[in-house]
Amino acid sequence: MEELDIYNELLMEHAYSKKNKKELDSYDACSLGHNPNCGDEIKLEVKLSEDKKLIEDMSFSGHGCAISQASTSIMIDTLKGKSIKEAKEIINIYFKMIRRENITKEDSKLLKDAMILKNISNMPARVKCAMLAWHTLDDMLNIDKKA
Amino acid sequence: MKEDFPLLKSNVVYLDSAATSQKPSCVIDSISNYYKSINANPHRGAYNLSVQATSAYDNAHEVVKEFINASSSKEIIFTKNATESLNLIAYSYGLDNLSEGDEVVLTIMEHHSDLVPWQEICKKNKAILKYMYVNENYEISDSELEKITSKTKIIGITHVSNVSGTINDVKKIISVAHKHNAKVVVDASQSIAHMKVDVQDMDADFLVFSSHKMYGPMGIGVLYGKEELLKNMTPFLMGGDMIEYVYEQDTSYAELPQRFEAGTQNVEGAVGLVEAINYINKIGYDKIREHERELLKYSRSKLEELDFLELYYPKNIDNHSSVISFNIKGVHPHDASSILDTMNICVRSGNHCAQPFLRSLGIDSTLRMSLAIYNDKSDIDHLVDALIKVNKMFEKYKES
Ligand SMILES: Cc1ncc(COP(=O)(O)O)c(C=O)c1O
Ligand SMILES: [Zn+2]
Secondary structure: OHHHHHOOHHHHHHHHOOOOEOOOOOOOEEEEEEEOOOOEEEEEEEEEOOOOOEEEEEEEEEEOOHHHHHHHHHHHHHHOOOEHHHHHHHHHHHHHHHOOOOOOHHHHHHHHHHHHHOOHHHOHHHHHHHHHHHHHHHHHHHHHHHO | OHHHOHHHHOOOEEOEOOOOOOOOHHHHHHHHHHHHHOOOOOOOOOOHHHHHHHHHHHHHHHHHHHHHOOOOHHHEEEEOOHHHHHHHHHHHHHHHHOOOOOEEEEEOOOOHHHOHHHHHHHHHHOOEEEEEOEOOOOOEOHHHHHHOOOOEEEEEEEOEOOOOOEEOOHHHHHHHHHHOOOEEEEEOOOOOOOOOOOHHHHOOOEEEEEHHHOOOOOOOEEEEEOHHHHOOOOOOOOOOOOEEEEOOOOEEEOOOOHHHOOOOOOHHHHHHHHHHHHHHHHHOHHHHHHHHHHHHHHHHHHHHOOOOEEEEOOOOHHHEOOEEEEEEOOOOHHHHHHHHHHOOEEOEEEOOOOHHHHHHHOOOOEEEEEOOOOOOHHHHHHHHHHHHHHHHHHHHHHOO
16 A cells, blocks of 8 residues: 555644644735645745845645645745745756656755655645645746746 | 446445446446447438437437336436536526526535526526525425525425435425425436436426436436426527428427437437336335445444544434435545545545535535445445544544
8 A cells, every 4th residue: 555655654744733834924925725626725925035035934824635734834844945946946846756757866855855745646636735835836936036 | 236236346345326326237238239239320310220229219218207207208308417407407497587586596405516507597687596504404494495485486406415415305395386386406316326206296397317326327317397398498409400490590499308409319328328227127216225224324323433523414314315424533535535545445525516515514525425236334344444544544643
């Protein structure tokens, strides 16, 4: 039951952890992500540094399955403190990993705990849950660029 | 009974028959035989094969008429599925018969297919959409029936809820409706495989179901309508086979049921549906009910022993059909169903195309198991063991 490896201790701890689940006092961007398959709904809040180059803080609220909740919490741990440019790169590495494309050792280090989702494609019905927060943030960061 | 169903020979525990049932060999074979021996376009050829295909297709109307005790096979229209049947009613009957201020009353249990079309039509015609809600027992109380008044023109009720498994007292609701001259649409999608549906006894104005939930093939559904209503309705789809004469500016339409069956029809589906009806009749609804009620009783008692579950079904088993919704407290149903899947157990999770119903109950989604004639107690035992395992996996985290 290789698929069951997804529900490991680390994922479960992230799924039920309250650490990143809060509202920020102030933020620069806020966006909703919704996965109608599962009914997962998250609201991401992002606070940037004064020069608008770094992700200074990030939090989320909402509800959903363990995979969506854990992958959101993990994303926040992984990307907090990164520059917007780095964050976008890491998001792309994450997407590659989910699609089962080869990624280098260094790249996988950048993903930190997010590596535990590398086998999610064994559960095709759940891939969207693992992507939700990452897609939502990716869209937010790319809108900023257009503005 | 399992031996009749080739797919169940693998060791899958199939508890999602409310979504679609598995098919017995006789149904599968009938479709393949149709293509091997009589396939042709019905109503369109004078040669023998086409006559045979036409006769197989026409015969299917007769068989369905007998099956639900309609008064004439003109009242039986084949569609793609229950959803198309419900849309046909909304567009061909609703659009022409609802005026500003008229009311459509639905139970809150309705599947999106008996709800979204009415929203559209009510918006178009400035009619008002109202709901009858369930009590703490997942049943429609008599006091809710007071929402049916002289303003009510159309009522939509599901015979059995695909979420709570509640069996609605359609006969009673229809008699109240008819006192106010309202027409009633009965969604029999979740009852047709489990209990005798008699349109004349119910006095339903319209009734719909899909073949695929009653051991028949996908892609064919039934719309029953009283002849006096159908014959005055505008066709829903127009084109070949549903016409009499076509002139440059005007057309006269064919007789019922053909006027609602435009284009080349699903003859293999009709043939398969006939075989599914034969299969059900051979076993008999009495035996089906008895077997499924025994299993339902067993399932309810087993699930009620698990204190980590929340259960969403009527207390009284007499008002409960083969659908059971529940949740593991603190565990999202999609996680549970993914893990159950790794143990070869198929249950549904989600909102079951009934978002307004779930919202009214204050929940987002549920796990749902549903029973059919091929299930047995060992299926339930497997599920119960698996639920205990899933709960153990989550227990230590959900409490932290
Ligand atoms: C109560 C009810 N009505 C309607 C439908 C729609 O059936 P279909 O998808 O076959 O059109 C379903 C099944 O999903 C159902 O459970
Ligand atoms: Zn999810």
